[in-house]
Amino acid sequence: MKSFFSLLLAAGLCQVAQAQTETPFQTKSLKDAGIEKVTAETSGGNISVTGGAADLRIDVYIRPSNGRISTLSKEDIQKRLEEDYDFKVTTENHQLTAIARPKDRSGSYDWKRALSISFVIYVPRNVATSLTTSGGNVALAHLAGVQDFRTSGGNLSLDDLTGNIKGSTSGGNIDIKDSKDDITLITSGGNVKAANCDGKIRLTTSGGNVTLDQLKGTIDATTSGGTVRATTVGGDLSAVTSGGNVHLENLSCSVRASTSGGNMTVSLKELGSFVKLANSGGNISLDLPGGKGLDLHITGGKVKAGTLSNFSGTVEDDSIDGKINGGGIPVTVKGGSGRVTLSIK
Numbered sequence: 001m002k003s004f005f006s007l008l009l010a011a012g013l014c015q016v017a018q019a020q021t022e023t024p025f026q027t028k029s030l031k032d033a034g035i036e037k038v039t040a041e042t043s044g045g046n047i048s049v050t051g052g053a054a055d056l057r058i059d060v061y062i063r064p065s066n067g068r069i070s071t072l073s074k075e076d077i078q079k080r081l082e083e084d085y086d087f088k089v090t091t092e093n094h095q096l097t098a099i100a101r102p103k104d105r106s107g108s109y110d111w112k113r114a115l116s117i118s119f120v121i122y123v124p125r126n127v128a129t130s131l132t133t134s135g136g137n138v139a140l141a142h143l144a145g146v147q148d149f150r151t152s153g154g155n156l157s158l159d160d161l162t163g164n165i166k167g168s169t170s171g172g173n174i175d176i177k178d179s180k181d182d183i184t185l186i187t188s189g190g191n192v193k194a195a196n197c198d199g200k201i202r203l204t205t206s207g208g209n210v211t212l213d214q215l216k217g218t219i220d221a222t223t224s225g226g227t228v229r230a231t232t233v234g235g236d237l238s239a240v241t242s243g244g245n246v247h248l249e250n251l252s253c254s255v256r257a258s259t260s261g262g263n264m265t266v267s268l269k270e271l272g273s274f275v276k277l278a279n280s281g282g283n284i285s286l287d288l289p290g291g292k293g294l295d296l297h298i299t300g301g302k303v304k305a306g307t308l309s310n311f312s313g314t315v316e317d318d319s320i321d322g323k324i325n326g327g328g329i330p331v332t333v334k335g336g337s338g339r340v341t342l343s344i345k
Helices: 002-016 074-084
Strands: 026-029 037-042 047-050 057-064 085-092 095-102 115-122 128-133 138-151 156-169 174-177 180-187 192-205 210-223 228-241 246-259 264-279 284-288 294-299 302-305 311-316 319-324 329-334 339-344
Touching: 026 085, 037 047, 037 115, 047 128, 057 095, 074 085, 074 115, 085 115, 095 115, 174 180, 228 264, 284 329, 294 302, 294 339, 302 319
Parallel strands: 037 095, 037 128, 047 115, 047 138, 128 138, 138 156, 156 174, 156 180, 174 192, 180 192, 192 210, 210 228, 228 246, 246 264, 264 284, 264 329, 284 339, 294 329, 302 339
Antiparallel strands: 026 057, 057 115, 085 095, 294 319, 311 319
16 A cells, blocks of 8 residues: 555655656745745646755746647746746745746737746755745655645645645645655545555545555544445544445444445454444444444344343344443444444454
């Protein structure tokens, strides 16, 4: 799984850097600037910030928005840049500021003249960021501090970040790995994938899938229409989808999960403080470890359980209400009209 995420991140970084064989339009050394914060804004290009670099610099890549590098000379690009854009790359008071925005924002601008302006930035590890791009990708790696970034249509590729991390994209995918502390990531239409992360983690997509692997902490994963998948999660997990399926396995945590119409499969290796599952129309399969004190409150269109050792209470076709081993951890399952299958091993 880690190699999969590495490939995704590498692909994102390659896109951000345009192409390794392309020569930067401009390079500015940051060696003596003592950079502590990066503020970058571009209207159509990508932004990449990598911390812990040996060669501290910013590379600016500029090409026509149609992607045809050879159609404009460097002189042509410089002329168009001066005529049509507010462009600056400056360092002051330990801050790097890189701005590329059209002068004309009225909507009458000739977009055939538009440029794609990307920033590839190499800084020390302990650097904060504030990044905005209208249509490009954002890639961050090996940074510690406050990271605030957004794109209107691109992807977010994030690796080895610590601190307060907040990012959003209107339509792209999100991939984050090997990161921790306070993480909030939102996409309006893409998929979200998180691996080997720790802390307070909030992941939201309006239409895509959410995939979680090897997470610890307080995790809140929400999608309006996709599937939520989680493997090897510890701490406290909330997994919510309005219409998709929920597949959670090898959990060692408290868990609350719900879906309005999909199926739900939940398998716990170790119990946390509670289990709360809800489904309006699909089926629920729940596997729990044995030898624990449980308070069972389970309802559904049809409820089926294997042998319930040391159980006291009532078992009906559509409900189970009682205690195992004298009671203890609350297990609440509301299956609606669907089938609920409980297994305790």
